[in-house]
Amino acid sequence: MNKKYTFYNIEVMQKGDLNGYIQGDITFKYNNTEYNHEFLFRFNDSSNGDNNKLVSIDYSYKIPYIEEVWPEIEKYLIDYIGKYKIEKDGLLLIKRDILFQKDDGLLQALLSTGLCENKGNWIIKCENDIKVMKELQKACSEHMKTVKNYEDYKLCFANETDYKDNITIK
Known part of the structure; x- marks a missing residue:
């Protein structure tokens, strides 16, 4: 540019x-x-x-x-x-990249929801839908309860085309 x-x-x-x-x-x-x-x-x-x-x-x-x-x-x-x-209804949807600490257990917890897709090299994508992100954060929170000092760990959901556009879910 x-x-x-x-x-x-x-x-x-x-x-x-x-x-x-x-x-x-x-x-x-x-x-x-x-x-x-x-x-x-x-x-x-x-x-x-x-x-x-x-x-x-x-x-x-x-x-x-x-x-x-x-x-x-x-x-x-x-x-x-x-x-x-x-999409067929004319709405535009972006994907969100899920940014998280590299942890095999967390990766499996997120994938087990069926709400995200593993693109390899620790790149996980999900829909830009607040309900989906809340469910993924819930799975993260459940897993991270078992990891010392990470009980309140929050995922970061970043716009796949612009990481400055990111959100966390409570």
Whole structure:
């Protein structure tokens, strides 16, 4: 990715007027200063124009090199949404990587729920569903009761495409 901009607060919209869009913030550096702008990307709303198009970046006319990076930004967002799985009902689902201490017993406890998938090399994936994550945390808690100093151990469920987007379950 070009160092002239950075994405953050990316949100895939699945309801309401912005269903089928990604919105978020992007920081550009120009005039020796960083400036924050909002963007809107359409991936699934052909009634309003072509899909997979960067619709707008607010105040883009102020960014001196916007024409140079526009296609690059659009490609990044196409790749970003491509990592999502589109279900038949139109909702987008991401997978969560489960981050945990390497412990064979814990691995087996999680897999025995049938709610996650072992991808090998200690990479375990589950659906981005709070009910699934709660059940996996419950299995973790049951197993970790037997491990000294880890009685309150919490799993971390990270977005498979962006580990900064992670949650723990109580």
